[in-house]
Amino acid sequence: MSVFSEKKDRQLVYKPDKCIGCGTCVQACPKGVLAVGAVGAIARGLLDADFLEMKESENCIVCGICAKVCPTGALELKQEGKSLIDMSYISRAMKPTSVNDNCVHCGLCEDICPRGCIEVTREISEDGSLKLVGKTLIDTECCIHCGWCAAVCPVDAISVEKPFEGRWTRDENVCQTCHTCVDVCPANAIFNKKAKPGERVEKISHRPDACIYCGACAVACPVDAIDVRKTAILPEMEKKGPLEKKLLEIPAPEALLRTHLETDEAACLGCGNCVIVCPVNALDNRELAAGYLYNMDEKALLGVKNGKISVVNQERCGGDGTCALICPVNAIWLVKKEVE
Template sequence: MQEDIRLSVFSEKKDKQLVYLPEKCIGCGTCVQACPKGNLAVGAVGVIARGLLDADFLEIKESEECIVCGICAKVCPTGALELRQEGKTLNDISYISKAMKPTSVNENCVHCGLCEDICPQGCIEVTREISKDGSLKLVGKTNIDTDCCVHCGWCAAVCPVNAISVEKPFAGRWTRGEDICQTCHTCVEVCPANALFNKKAKPGERVEKITHRPDACIYCGACAVSCPVNAIDVRKTAILPKVEKKGVLEKKLLEVPVPEALLRTCLETDEAACLGCGNCVIVCPVNALNSRELAAGYLNEMDEKTLLEVKNGRISVVDQDCCGADGACAMICPVNAIWLVKREVK
């Protein structure tokens, strides 16, 4: 880990600190599931992942309420939370991120570069050149940055010589409500493992809204946390690494639904800039869930909208608290007349 990595001290008690490393966080909310005080908040994962809001996925509600027990750090699959004592990070095998075997490459590697090309986190670097000993082969190095690896297994799956070993953090179950999903692609853009995508359909074939790649999924739950209409359910069914006192962590995580994403944003609008085109109203997944006709483009035939509507040719927010913080409205607006800002967590 680099020395200049950004961090936040969430809480301090005597000689212990709970430290948050935002660059390593994937917004999965696993720590929120495990916190015995319910003192951590995750939300706005979609709009943050899309670069539309400058904020962190995670924050602490009341630092004074935190008992610095470290359970959140123990269950974090990426090491984005650390428990430190007298300034030193505690990193024994009671922490999932430390108990997991690091993704590694052995001497069978031919440095073809497929793993580098496919890694969703960009944490593999391959250097290669043609051998100068007269043989027809590539020589070089394959380096894996284990600090940013999320253990998705893509690299091992594409390796033609089985030179890469990966251990996943969780086994689990992923389901999606076909009638609820609005194909807003928030989950696709949030997924740290590139485990979700839109399947291309052949002529006459029914198109799935979102398709799941089970072999790439790490069952972290970030997709479910970010879904603005709660169409996705992710359950962890096992902790895979040999973690010390695994039973305690399993009681906190297994078969538990992802935490409720707190509304950490507000919609703001510029009525003077608004063109009244209604694109934001139509694309909003919360609006679309309420009315299929609206999602199909029948903007002016619907009297009531759930979240956004156009009145007198200008955008209007109907119910701020219904927002799923996905940012689809801001992305489609041609004149930047609608955007999201951070608000304080209560």
Template sequence: MQNDMRLSVFAEKKGKQLIYYPERCIGCGTCVQACPKGNLAIGAVGAVVRGVVDADFLEIKKSEECIACGICAKVCPTGALELKQEGKSLTDMSYLFKAMKPTSVNENCVHCGVCEEICPRGCIEVTREISEDGKLKLVGKTNIDLERCIHCGWCVAVCPVNAISVEKPFEGRWTRDENVCQTCHTCVEVCPTNAIFNKKAKPGERVEKISHRPDACIYCGACAVSCPVNAIDVRKTAILPNVEKKSVLEKKVLEIPVPDAILRTCLETDEDACLGCGNCVIVCPVNALHSRELAAGYLNDMDKKALLEVKDGKISVVNQDLCGADGACAMICPVDAIKLVKKKVK
């Protein structure tokens, strides 16, 4: 399967190549945390997931400054980064992705297909047919694409016969500031394990803005990287697989905040197309954090906006640097008068 994937050669150094596989990347930024040169950049994760920006989650700032140490590849939980020597993979048991026990299915499996339905990555395929030995049972195969599996544990949780086993990459801690969160749903859409969700409230019932499923979380940090108002904090507290030289990796990622998202996009506006409706101004989570009244729809009662405002009936960008690149403004605009455009990372 690996040969069918897209790949990018991030850097070359003394016969070594750092390879990036975008299809495997979940935008968690663990590699960015670990890079000793601070040479990797992640950002606009929400916009990429939502299809607002055509880009990969990760990029390298200056390939010539990469020393090809491989630390980024070793901490990656999905194998999205790989170090090669003259075309030969150097992946061994010092790599987290390699050291994790593969998600496996034993002979107890009844091929019911519940795991296939629940898998958030769509990496399980179940084929089944009625047995021809006269017994009332299904026969078939349950195949797990180990190249795409991210060890979330959903399949284990729903399996009615305990036929599946999984090993997670990290233990961790997930917290969110209810007062800062603007319920923009960026984290919900970005989460690769469906560990973040919105509870359905009954009439008159008060529920938290965003809810978390600890048992599904792999504490990767993608949600925190993508949050446009920095309302989420994710800390890895342990590396679970028996990785060789684990202490080296632990120093790089345990209890370390997720990396700051690099502003990899800029907002472009089309005044001729703009209707001046103000939907983008209201939906912007950065604006909403700045003013709760604005978020409630009081567009014209606020003198100052943090990021976007309607001026003389046209959309205007107040402070480009505050953009969280979640893409909400571009998604809500009915005439494509505002959009996120990828820019080069310095």
């Protein structure tokens, strides 16, 4: 936990372990002091940082709107050390995911939960019947209300309320299949279809029933191929109208460049793998990954110069870390830089 801002006896507290990098708070902040970025690199474990940070804490008025719209409760408003969260906060107004007495403790929900929020203990009944007995425990502090557990439950024993209704679109021509959105999605709502021989499938596919329309995928996409719009706040909550004006039909916030690419020329093999897989490079020139690596003089972001990796334009980086993932000798990586 860290204190983002403090005014008199009020504090805005950030809980990184509950944050999913969706940027909903950034959308709603009336002062524009919150920054989200490098979501892909952080989610992939390539950068030791939090999804969210505050740019200008002195300009924050500790109004709490960011905490009210956060779907996971990663931001909290406190006064004299006591939480101010009430039914005007989405995370509080949402009904907790619950399991009723119909549960047969089969464990499907535990297996499928993308956040590991469910624990099932079971044993064979000793009353002579052919059934399992045990407990199904749902960590409501961890749950993001994606609905996977309810979808797979064979006896409809689980109830889930989602935070948002929305619309998810992706530009097939812009998408470079870097898989950043797949790695970032907290609800396992984005995936790659397995194609049969000769079958043509989408580059990236979407599961609407699992999506919570948080927008983390759109924030993380290094080429802005994904658009997520919230169309409704679903929980019955106090003062919903003002929050809907802040969020509905608003595009995901622009990701701030919070990283800097560094390279090790001594370690670099000059193989060009990073240059080819870089989604910004691929979007800039479609021929790059088709065998023209050394025939092209200009690259958008990464190039190979004199047999070594070269960063052409740091400002074009999407902070996804795809280059670092593919490098066989760890000759390129991202480091955190201070936000401006």
